[in-house]
Amino acid sequence: MAVRDNRQAILNVVKQIPEGKVATYGQVAGRAGLPRRARLVGQVLSTLNDTTIPWHRVINARGQISQRKSGYEDYQRILLEEEGVEVSVEGKVSLDRYQWRID
DNA sequence: GTGGTGACTGCCA
């Protein structure tokens, strides 16, 4: 198996996140068979170019939208709110209520 | 081929 396939596995998991729910990077990594590779998830999403991937449903373990270079954080907040996910002005999301539960 | 970088996380002060 080529190492490159890890990316495909991650994307596959992200696609499975239901609308109105969110998942953490670590959660996605684990579900993709890559425990403790949360950072890789972020790396992969950052290089994404595919708008069919619901990358905005992936947030960090602290239940917040991760900060990066520019305004994409605000964009992510808007996308989540449109799906019915409440996001505070600080970018916080209530994991207790919106975290994606696997089975 | 080598090395810097980061959409992360858990632990500790």
Place this chain on the structure above:
DNA sequence: ATGGCAGCCACCA
């Protein structure tokens, strides 16, 4: 609650 640090490893120049 907030902030700093180390471990992690694929991506890109």
